[in-house]
Amino acid sequence: MAKKLTATKANLMKVKDSLAFAEKGYGLLDKKRTVLIREMMSLNNRAAEIQKEIEGKFQKSYESLTMASVTMGWEAVVDISKSMPKEEEYIMGYRSVMGVEIPEVQYKHFNPKHSFSLYETTVAFDEAYLEMDQMRELIYELAEIETSLYRLAKEIKKSVKRANALEKIQIPKYEKAKKEIQNELEEKERDDFFRLKRMKGREENDGNA
Template sequence: MAVYKITPTKANLIKSKNSLKFAKKGFELLDKKRTVLIREMMSLIDSASSLQERIEKTFSEAYDALKLANITMGSESVEEIAQSIEKESDFQILFKSVMGVEVPMIKREEKPFTTEYGFFRTNSAFDKAVLSFIQVRGLIYELAEVENSVYKLAMEIKKTQKRANALDKIQIPRYESTIKYIDEVLQEKEREDFFRLKRVKSKTKKKK
């Protein structure tokens, strides 16, 4: 049986009704937020799956080309020329907001590929390997961005779900129960006052 620590007055009844209204509105907003976050996360999961497939395919093509280059050019020559290839330029990690959740965005300058080695020392297999590995690097950046975003959204969904459940399963039923209790007590008091007033009137008439 519930134990109520609130005084059953009209002021507390109004206060409890306002709190119930606020709690229900809060639950609706959290539910909408959770739906949007889940939709966004599922979209990112699809993107991550697609990126992983592209990375695997491009990696496979790159390694096949690299193996052919090692065979046709010699591994030492391939390693020596590879050292002259320009390293990755700096990048920035920015953030965008998705329903209040800060998710990362990797910003880097896209430069046209330029060779630091002479074509007379290489062949098409080596060039294909270089281009494929550069493509893989870009895809890995994209995948890191997407996977990090999925993780952050998942954590926020979990937090939002917990808060929504607390309102739906605890706060809202508690306010409803409190309102029912106060309302019943006030109605009973009104009935008692009505019968008391009726008896007083009846006694007054008899005296007259």
């Protein structure tokens, strides 16, 4: 059980300062939580859009690749695919949202230059090639968003826990302590006032005797 503070003006000032600090902290946490939730909702909507785009491009690239294998022959498709340039490495960067590090995948955007002869391929093969590369960029973005959503959800949970501790425990505790000290100080002031009044009355009676 916490020790009750002595009713002094100094302790009253300390309690008031602690209460103001706790209320400010709660306000900042509430603002942080609101911003993070807004960011999370925005990313969640974008993730849903990307998933649909990926499904669409996967379907188109599969159909184009199937058509290419029919018109060119599967062996030719495999041989040409082996001559394609390797995927370039990406770099992980970060941006901060209310102190939360959000990942950003940095990579070179696709430059449609073929390492194979255009006479060796068909339109269907080229379409599959382009669709798959665009799908790669979407997968990067989706992975970026999913990691961001996980980190934001984790931070929101922590912020809610801290805000609840301030709102339900710390702030009421300081408000109670403040009220108790103020009541005791007011009572002391009334006692002192009546004591001084009685003393003054006695002095006046002694002077009249």
